[in-house]
Amino acid sequence: MITEAGDAAMPESTGRPVSIMIGGGPAALARPVGALLVDDCGGLFHRGVLGYLGHSPDQLRDLNRCGFDPYAYAAPMGRVPTTAVRMWLDQLATSGPLLNGTAELAVDEERRLVAVIHPAGAPDPVMVDVEGIPTLAPGLPPQFVPGTGPALHSFNWAASVLLTDLIRMRPAASELTAAVADVLNQRGSSPAEVLALLDRADPVLLAPVTAPIEAIRAFAAFLRATKDAAGRLCFGDALVYGQLAVTAADSWIVAGGGDHALATAEALLTGNPAARVTVVAAAIETAAVNTARYSDLRSRHTADGGGDGRLEFRTGAEPGPITLTGTGRFTEGGVEADGYAASIGRARVLPLAVGRLARWARQARGLVTGTLLFDTDLQYLGYRLHFAAEGLLHQVDVTGAASWFLPADVFPAEQARRVELMGRRAVPPESGVTPTDLLPVAEQGARLAAARRQGAVRETDTVPERWVPTA
Known part of the structure; x- marks a missing residue:
């Protein structure tokens, strides 16, 4: 036993x-x-x-x-x-x-x-x-939610970091600390419940704990989008491993600049002939650019590489928390699409x-x-x-x-x-x-x-x- x-x-x-x-x-x-x-x-x-x-x-x-x-x-x-x-x-x-x-x-x-x-x-x-x-x-390890990071890899961990930081700020944050702890001790507590408390708190008080709060906001946005756009929001691994149909949408944003983002784009382009994919990242990583995959994707699917034009790269800014338009489409890097695959990085x-x-x-x-x-x-x-x-x-x-x-x-x-x-x-x-x-x-x-x-x-x-x- x-x-x-x-x-x-x-x-x-x-x-x-x-x-x-x-x-x-x-x-x-x-x-x-x-x-x-x-x-x-x-x-x-x-x-x-x-x-x-x-x-x-x-x-x-x-x-x-x-x-x-x-x-x-x-x-x-x-x-x-x-x-x-x-x-x-x-x-x-x-x-x-x-x-x-x-x-x-x-x-x-x-x-x-x-x-x-x-x-x-x-x-x-x-x-x-x-x-x-x-x-x-x-x-x-698992890929992390856009707007978070490898260290703040889950809502529970981000909330734990937040609570630890608030405890260090006592006595100024004693009342808020107790309220956050009460919510987290409830079974099935959600990011939205914690944010409801934080949004009523003094912004000056919360200034030293920005990172875990922003991560919790990102988790809340991801959960809302998962509910509102069922089947069209996923991690790139789900597409590369065949856990989600590449035909769930015909227009996709792939967030991330590493080879796993490129593999996600390739899974969409090869599995769905109607798919159009935009890879959005701060930059395409050096290692990814030097793969045979990158050269292959460019020659087959980018317009400037002589391909069919179904793939585009948008670089210059790191993808942020998930954002949905009023019509239920995802938006990132100036692009709108029906599907979103997060391939930004891995959780620690x-x-x-x-x-x-x-x-x-x-x-x-x-x-x-x-x-x-x-x-x-x-x-x-x-x-x-x-x-x-x-x-x-x-x-x-x-x-x-x-x-x-x-x-x-x-x-x-x-x-x-x-x-x-x-x-x-x-x-x-x-x-x-x-x-x-x-x-x-x-x-x-x-x-x-x-x-x-x-x-x-x-x-x-x-x-x-x-x-x-x-x-």
Whole structure:
């Protein structure tokens, strides 16, 4: 049985402890020898609707060292078929014990670290004792709501930050603090309810807490638009992964300037011949501009690139909170459209697989902390989470794409910024590749496995000096 109030009883442990990795993809190269891999075969390569990667064999040539030859499937400057990568990843996954499903880590009645596994298609979960430090590779975290940001990634978190800031402002903000706390303690409290309190407060008093308030306003706007424009507002991932029909609208705004925004635009243009798409962003990111996808989209679909004119880029300003016109259309960057896909950035959240562990530690008045992992060459391997409570310490390693988004409730903002800058130096955007792409994730996974075999994994509280920009 899992020791968390409200959880249903779980089966007893199935036997001896096992080494486990949750999540795979190219990060499966990090799997310890003999470890059980639990993966739902999800992600861009297995569930995505796009037939080709955004990168060419020339950009992925170093994958040869990881067991995949991109030149076997496309011309040097062409685009690698998604199916080829899928077959390679399937081979990686089946190179050791594999279970198709999902899993979450928890603490049982004996305070042992366990994994609650939900096999695909099975009616009931199973529970296994975990041996050693489990590895997580959950892939990219969720995309965030326009008008918010990676640190203020949810209404609950933004409200928590607001309440903490108001508490620091006592006694001046004591009355407002109590009122906000009362609303947040109500089950199902909404951004609109919190805003109703804030809009009656003294603007001068609220001046120091602008960021969480603006984020809450953005969440409220997103919820209103979701209700008023049902089916036409989504995150880009929903289109790229085929979770929403690309025919929900024929005119679309895609907010964001990274490759994931370009992938969203491509999913719309290839899946809906009637679609017209405007990508709105402060700028198209350097890495995105240097992808084979960008060149392909321009030549096929932009008027100035010689294409059919169904794609346009509007740059110069960061997309703000969702705005609907009186006729129910979305507006952004001087453009109106019937559909809106947000592909602005990724939230800095804890992986879902450690949600139970975090609640156990915090409810027991313990701590959830994190450290960064490097090898002896100071190559970044991911981060380690420490869950300390009741005199116990349980640890979890996070690698792959998710490792570049340090959870906002564990790592300070400055640490997250330094890791981001480190990623840009390690994987220059001029290469057309980002640290979360296929090649860097595969290489990181292979380095983590090698460092473990050699006993060379190093923990640190800070980014090493060699990665800190001098100017």
